[in-house]
Every structure is written in structure tokens, then in C-alpha cells.
Amino acid sequence: MKDEQEHGSPRRVAYINARLLDPESGTDGPGELLSEKKRIIDVGPRLFDQGPPDDARVVDCAGHCLAPGLVDMHVHLREPGHEHKETIATGSESAAAGGVTSMACMPNTNPVIDNIALVEYIQRRARETSRVKVYPYGAVTRGLKGEQITEMGLLSEAGAIAFSDDGLPVFDSLVMRRALSYASTFGLLISQHAEDPRLSACGCMAEGAHSTRLGLSSIPDVSEVIIVERDIRLVEITGGRYHVAHISTAGAVEAVRCAKARGLQVTCEATPHHFTLCDADVGNYRTFAKMAPPLRSEQNRQAILEGLKDGTIDAIATDHAPHDQESKRVPFAHAANGIVGLETLLPLSLALHHEGGMTLLDLLATMTSGPARLLGIPGGRLAKGEPADLVLFDPDAEWVIEVSKFRSKSKNSPFDERRVRGRVLRTVVDGRSVFRHDEVENADAA
């Protein structure tokens, strides 16, 4: 282990006694995998009937699940500008601990990722400090102001994999039309934070009996739905590729479902918190339950679950949003939005398998091949020639989330002390182990 950390990817690693899970090929069964340097060179059942190659280091998976490393298409890494909340380095530690091998970071940094220099900066910092692969989004509009579109073509050439003003919507219909239209030149994906800020009217939780009880200004469901429906109309006339970030309402899921049925290039993602919690979890002004979009009603939560099951929702993404303690220890209306999510992604999502009846393959598709395809990045598959980006996990291990042990610099999570099922045992990026649960256990014991 020490050897590989110091010398990059080991030459060959043989993963034996695995339950191989590859959503892309529909594989779910016992098998082995062989990587050489950064790539998978063979995968399948009974690869090593004559025993693993002599020169390979052997990882005994002990029957646990070996799947493509998770791809999180929506994180906030806070670098540059808010390094007291998270850095690319600490965010990548958090990702590795969560089984995430590739993540796409949003451009609402300071300065905003709206020019080539910032895209290159993120890539350089990732090369220098990250344990996992980091892909920057570019902003749709300069300075996230919603007015002038960015140099999407050049940004894309520099390495921006998709575009979003996330945190803020592209609210102006004309700007959105032109952004979709222009992005279609290069086949670029635009991810929309779908919210009508006028309808949201500075609300701080979902509108309903709970907001009424707490006397908090509230955000109606229609604030999201109306923008998704508008944008779908714009996709009809522009032919752009449109993605709804952190979808949270039944109405928006239904709109995406209809758009897909009509053959439009419309996709969406949902976060674990939106399918795990609802507005009742705000409880007595718990600021850890303050999100944008807000935690919605139970009926909306059910619609998200339904959308995941029927394939309307293409990806599960965390919207990992680190915040320091001071940002949350304030009156609810002033508290920052969002929670850290990388280290709870897999266990929270596995509830959809354990309790929701989704097959492991369908569920994993939303965290591997699904988002990888949307972003057009390598990985997300167990196939010859693919990067050796892997996650080894025990889907049944029960444990209790302890926020204080998170590797993220921030601890803002409403899931502290929650009992969950499913644990990441090892995370591999480019053939190299970047996280091992047994080492954590040993460190705890020592």
C-alpha cells in the first residue's frame, strides 16, 4: 500500500472473489478483475482458474461487490475562494471515502469558473492535490450574473465538461434560450438550477404545513416546476442538451418524463437528501435541513423515488455543499443552504435497493454509467480498456454515520447518528487504492 502511494499505480492488481457489478453490461455475478497500471485489462467470471498472475498483487474481495467507481456529477469543492469550508484536497478525501472516483465541481467559486484560466487552475490543483478525478463545470453566464453567456466553446476545449450557474438559476428566458442554442453548437450539456427566484421570494423552506407551523417564509413547488417546463419549451426550439440539477418536485419529474417521451435531450439528477428526507425533517429549525432546493413534502419525495425507479431520473448526485459551523449556527432564514454528501452517498442510496426494491444494477447505473455518459467522461464501466476506477463495497454492512469522522473539512450533515446499510471498503482510482476501510478500522483500534 505504502509502495503504491509512493510510486503511483501498481503494475498489475488482481481482484479475486468479487461479486462483479457492471450496470453497462448488465453483469451481476461472481468474477475477477485484472488491472494493469491505470486500466482494466480483463474482467469476468473465472479469469484466474490457474490462479492470478504471479506478478500481480492480489486483492481478495471476499465476495463483496466490485463496481465501477462512483461518479458524482454535482459537488461544490469551494476552491478557490472558500477554502475554509473545503478544498479540492479535502473534498477528494471525502469522495474517496465515499467510493467516488470522479466528480464534477460547480463553478460558483470565488472567482467564478467562467474563464479558461479558472478551468486550468482547477485542473492543476486537482492534479496536484486530489485523490480522485475532478472535472470542472463552467458557468453558463459570466460571473453567474445571468446576463452574458460565457465562452462555452473555449471553456469546453480547456476541459469544462458541462455548464451550470448552479446555486442560481439562469432566470432570463432569452439568456437561457441563447445558452441552450449556442451550447448545442458543441453538443454541450447545460445543467439548470431550476428555480424562479421571484416565486421563491427569499423563502427558506418548502411551502406547506411545516413552514406555516414554523412561521418561515416558504418556497412553493411551482417555483421549480415552472422553470423546468419553460426550459423544456426552449429545448424544443433550440435542440440543446438540458439537465435539471437536484430535481425535487413531482411536477418537475413529470415534466422531464414527458419531455423524454417526446424524444428531447432532457435529463435530470436527484440528491440522496431529497429522496431520504422531507420538509418534516426541518423539525424545530434544524439548519442542517436547510437546502436549495428545499426539502419538499413527502408526496414529492415519493415522486423522486418513482422517478428513480422508472428511469426518469438519470443520476444520483450529492450536491455536496460544505459549510463551516458558523454558516449553520444562525437563525434558520440566515443559514447557508446545503449539506456535505460524498461520504453518505452510497449508504443512503442503497436504501433504494434494500427498502425500495431497485436492483443493485439499476441503482448503480444512476451513480456510475448514467452520469459518466451524461458528462462524456471515461469510467463508470467495468470493461477492458476502461480506467481502473473501482469501488469495493459491502451492501449489507450496518453502521452508524458519525459526522465527526467525515474527511470533508465541513461536518454539515443532518445524517449524524443515522443507522444505514452499505459500506465502502475500498476505492480505487487509476488502479491505485485511495481509500481502504480496514485501514480506518486499524487506525481507530490503535
Next chain:
Amino acid sequence: MYAERVTPSFRHRHLLGIEGLTPDEISFLLDLSESYVELNRQAEKKNPVLRGRTLINLFFETSTRTRTSFELAGKRLGADTINMSVQTSAIKKGETLIDTAMTLNAMHPDVLVVRHPESGAVKLLADHVNCAVINAGDGSHEHPTQALLDALTIRRRRGRLEGLIVAICGDILHSRVARSNILLLTRMGARVRLVAPPTLLPSAVEAFGVEVHHDMRTGLADCDIVMMLRLQIERMQGTYVPSTREYFHFFGLDDEKLKVAKADARVMHPGPMNRGIEIDSALADDITRSVILEQVEFGVAVRQACLEALSHGHPELGPKL
């Protein structure tokens, strides 16, 4: 008059809202208030159950009547009472709120009476101090002593709360008074109607066991009590309602609209009033209909009762055993 009538049936550390109080606890507070109503009408008004204790009125929002009412209540119970007004512009939101709480806490007050413009802020502050905290109004959330004094006013006029029809009219959406009253009155068995245009009603409010009306004629029909709420004119015009003229025409209380209520129905208002906007000026002053000044009077008694009750539940505050 002193310690002997104390029934320790109020075991809360703080009074942050009506939510969380049982009907018995509400009745206990109202009964205790009754004795203070009588005491406050005497020349000698002291019942020094809080002698040697310190009460701080911490107001992050301007207030005259509530602050004065708490100040009098504290002084009549013998507490050392000081007022702190914190300009919300000077206090930069959150961490400073907790800083303020911890700073004051270090001076060992026994009771903090707190008003804050944000819902939930008083609870946040209460989580960071050792003393008893009374919510004197937080955002659009709760204003429990107002609901208690309203209940006391109603109960003294009608002899009971159960079965009465109470119409709460006006800006329910932004009103902490309305929320606390809805909780208290429904809990005590009254029938609560809310009368307002939909723009001034919070979402899903029917879930709180109230009837919703958009017409004063149906909303006030046969009611025992009409509770008017203040319309915040500055932020209402052209947004929530088209104009104060139109608002008064449809939702302002005057003799004509009051006719459908019970003949002896009483009119209440938590103050300060906008005369001619939510309530006709002459009606507000009509002592045969309006009990607005009784509300103010009983406010002091209710706050005395709450302070005394909290001293039972709070070992550091209560009389030494």
C-alpha cells in the same frame, strides 16, 4: 397571595411557544394570571417572588408595549429588570446572536425575555444560555404571552374558552400572534376561524384545525370574539393587497360587518392599531364592544404569571427550598 398557592404544575425551562404546552398547563398559567389581575388593581402591587433575580429584556426589534409590559411584570415581582435594545443593523446576523447570548449568559441573568425578527431565533438563543428564556415574539413564529393574555381576556369575558367561536382576521401569514392564538385556542376547545384574502393566509393552514373564510360576512357569523390583526401597511400595498382602501372595504372591521356576529361579541386587537385600515376608529374605542385596553391590562398579569411559573420549573431561578 404568596408562595402557598403555588401548584408546581408547570415544568418548563423556557416559554418559547404555545406549542408544547398542555391544556392543563395553559389553564394553570391563566389561573395564576387571574390572581395577578387582582393584585395589579391594588395600590400595593408587589409580590416579590423574584427578589434578587435579574431579568433582561433583550429586544432585537422595536417594541413599546410588550417590552414595557415585561418590565412592569418583572419589577412588580421584585426582579432587577434591565432593557437591552439591539439594533438589527448593528448585529450582523447569526454568530453575533449566539455571541450576544453567551455574553449575556456570562453575567448570570435569571430570565431573558427575547424578541427577534427571525422565526426560530429565540429558540437558537435559548439553546446557548443557562437561564430561563421567554419568547416575546420571534419572526412570524410565536408570541406565546400575547396568546395567553388574549385567552385570559376572552375567558374573563365569556367564562370559558371551550366551544366559543373566535374569528381571527387579517394578515395571518406574517402574524406570530395568529399562530400562537390558533395553537392555544384550538387546544382549549374553541372553534377558530381565519378570515383573510388568500394572499394573507399561510399555506395548508387548515391542517391546524381551523376554518378558513375569505368573506367577513361568513367568517364573523355568530362568532363570540373578533380578533383583528395589524396590517403592515409598508410592505402590503400593491403586493399582498391592492390598497388600504380596498382592504378596509372588504376586510376592515366596522359596525356593519360586526352585525353578523353575536350581539355581545367582543372585539380584540393585539396593537398597535391602524385605525381606519383594519379597524374602524370609533369601534376600536367603543368600550361596549372593544376589549383592547383589557388586553393591555391583562398582559402584565400574564407575564407575571409566566415569570413566576418558570421560576418553579427552574431550580436556579425558583425560591430556595
